Amino acid sequence: MSLTAKRKTTEKKLAANRVNGRKSRGAVTPTGKARAxxxxxxxxxxxQTNGALTALGEDPAQYAGLMHSLxxxxxxxxxxxxxxxxxxxxxxxxRGARMQNGLAAKRVLSGxxxxxxxxxxxxxxxxxxxxxLCTIGKMLHRPDSxxxxxxxxxxxxxxxxxxxxxxxxxxxxxxxxGEAAAKAPGPVRENGESxxxxxxxxxxxxxxxLETLKAALFATMLPxxxxxxxxxxxxxKVRSPENIxxxxxxxxxxxxxxxxxxxxxxxxxxxxxxxxxxVQNGALT
Numbered sequence: 001m002s003l004t005a006k007r008k009t010t011e012k013k014l015a016a017n018r019v020n021g022r023k024s025r026g027a028v029t030p031t032g033k034a035r036a037x038x039x040x041x042x043x044x045x046x047x048q049t050n051g052a053l054t055a056l057g058e059d060p061a062q063y064a065g066l067m068h069s070l071x072x073x074x075x076x077x078x079x080x081x082x083x084x085x086x087x088x089x090x091x092x093x094x095r096g097a098r099m100q101n102g103l104a105a106k107r108v109l110s111g112x113x114x115x116x117x118x119x120x121x122x123x124x125x126x127x128x129x130x131x132x133l134c135t136i137g138k139m140l141h142r143p144d145s146x147x148x149x150x151x152x153x154x155x156x157x158x159x160x161x162x163x164x165x166x167x168x169x170x171x172x173x174x175x176x177x178g179e180a181a182a183k184a185p186g187p188v189r190e191n192g193e194s195x196x197x198x199x200x201x202x203x204x205x206x207x208x209x210l211e212t213l214k215a216a217l218f219a220t221m222l223p224x225x226x227x228x229x230x231x232x233x234x235x236x237k238v239r240s241p242e243n244i245x246x247x248x249x250x251x252x253x254x255x256x257x258x259x260x261x262x263x264x265x266x267x268x269x270x271x272x273x274x275x276x277x278x279v280q281n282g283a284l285t
Contacts, residue, residue, distance in 0.1 A: 111247035123231040180206035
């Protein structure tokens, strides 16, 4: 029902319109003819007028072929076109799946890089410090000799120009151990190992300095080892399946747009298959 009142035409007005219509010969000028041609668009316009299909990069012959097939046999022509549209829709759905997989892969790689960037530097620093401490420990447990002054200097230099405070506290003990070793060179008896016991005051001083250093070294290494274990566990969790799945989850506008794209294609596929089924079941006959 129209929302505006329909204008009533009198018999006198109708008669005048008929008389004037017989006098009209249509558009005369090129501009008027073009305006009249645009007043009633039909499919032939796209093939013959203004080269609209050509301007759009399409083939007018294909359009004419489509119209010919529909006019020749509507059911058969419509089935062919519907099947082609179904194929195009399925292909777009596959393309959309590849797009979403690509976006998910980029999110995972970016997320892993960011999380490893947070964990890796701290883990690397702790690992280097712990490794240098282990080197000192191996040196102190040699059964043949105690560290020389040159070895002690090299071990202290391994921590860099700004060693951690807890590590710096070991340096005086290292130097004392080196000085004691210089006063009483020779092998030191280890716990459970064979070797001559120190008999002189210098030897006793050397062994006492060595045991003090070992105890301090163990107390310093223990927190580093625990921290390294925690950071290693965090690093492993970064690449765990659960974390990768969390990073894969869509959270940006492009991912939401791809979801709408997928839903749109699915609805289009559902409509096309329903129309094709109706056509094949004789809806047009």
